[in-house]
Amino acid sequence: MNTYQKAIAKIDEINAEDPIKELDQGEEISKELLYSKRMTAKLDAFEPNAPEYLKIATRAQHIERWKIPRSEYPMDRVGYLRWREELKKMHAEITAGILEEVGYDQDFIAKVTHLIRKKQLKTDEETQTLEDVICLVFLENYFEDFAAKHEKKKIIDILQKTWGKMSERGHQAALQLTFSQESLQLIKEAVLE
Structure with a gap:
């Protein structure tokens, strides 16, 4: 396996631990694993020449999302936004750890975390x-x-x-x-x- 394949395998392995299951074509699959595979399929269709760092950011978008439930924050707009910020931070940190572990350099990792944190949307x-x-x-x-x-x-x-x-x-x-x-x-x- 090359570095990219190792990173994707690790992201999938973590998302497969999601205790929330969904049915997909008659098969039970962890919710966030299904989501990450749908994200990759959509990116491949929408932007077939996407760079590797965008592919990884797309796959890791919801990594371990179940660890920070929405119910832990006030059920208003401010609570929602705080929850989303905490999630982005967590997703970026977990993904950075995986990428470091499999051998990516800091510049590459910074590009991935920039994307996961949704920095400079619209620009x-x-x-x-x-x-x-x-x-x-x-x-x-x-x-x-x-x-x-x-x-x-x-x-x-x-x-x-x-x-x-x-x-x-x-x-x-x-x-x-x-x-x-x-x-x-x-x-x-x-x-x-």
Whole structure:
């Protein structure tokens, strides 16, 4: 195995420890392992020539996410933002440790952690690519379940926030995804009208 393969294997090994399971094509899989594989597949489709550090940042986006539950923070906007910052910091630290262990240099590690921390969103092209991939994975794999559990006003708000984080290229890719009629109607209402 080369350095890249070792890093991906280690990230997958850690994410496979997620106690929360999901069904994927009839098989039970750890939630964050499934998420990381979906992220890689979407990056490969959206940006096939992505550099190695962006590929690793994409795969490690939610590494060990279950260790910091949302319920440990106040259930308001401030609590949500604090939770997200703590997660980004943790994901970046865990990933940096893995990359050091498998032999990457500090410059490479700094690029990966910069991306995971989502530094310079909207001004850094690779951070924006990662954000587009995150939003596309949400829309393609998690939006329908989210919409089924929330009232219309909240769904519209989340769609508008998601759309606002994406680039024009991300928007075009999102419009190519397959949605139910109900979801498509919500998306049109939220962002296209």
